[in-house]
Amino acid sequence: MLIAGIIAAIVIVLVVWFIGTYNSLVSRKKRVENAWSQIDVQLKRRHDLIPNLVNAVRGYMKFEKETLEAVINARAKAIAGGSIDDRIKAEGELSGALARLLAVFERYPELKASEQVKQLMEELTSTENRISYARQFYNDTVMKYNTAIETFPTNIVARMFNFTPFPFFQAAEAEKETPKVDLSF
Secondary structure, eight states: OHHHHHHHHHHHHHHHHHHHHHHHHHHHHHHHHHHHHHHHHHHHHHHHHHHHHHHHHHTTOTTOHHHHHHHHHHHHHHHTOOSHHHHHHHHHHHHHHHHHHHHHHTTOHHHHHOHHHHHHHHHHHHHHHHHHHHHHHHHHHHHHHHHHHHSTTHHHHHHHTTOOOOOOOOOOHHHHSOOOOOOOO
């Protein structure tokens, strides 16, 4: 009788642990999905700003057609969607194209003085800051989730229910480059 009671207690503890672990993994996965949706909101805002910015600068930048087309193509690719991996890569390309566009602005002082362009640039800068914050939050959430599904004994439940790791949002190659500062006059 005592042995049956001990076995029943062990089974109850294991069932409670199993349910708690499963619910914890589901909760972490939902947090990651929520963090991604926060990025998605900011990326949508950025995608909506880009056509206005391109239209505002198109008249000034007649000789920068290639740069503008790169931004437009990168935006179209980013909007196309796909898996999180595909979207992260497309957004990285868009960030690089936007960085090249902003670098070209330096050649056009009349463009920088335009009120419409100034306003769009402020909105874009604000959106980029929000995206950076959302990326950081997403990566923190992904790290906690990925750690949970890979550590013992949680990984047993994760494998049973096919919890898969989420990718990290990494900086685009263009963002990793050290800016070149030329102070020669």
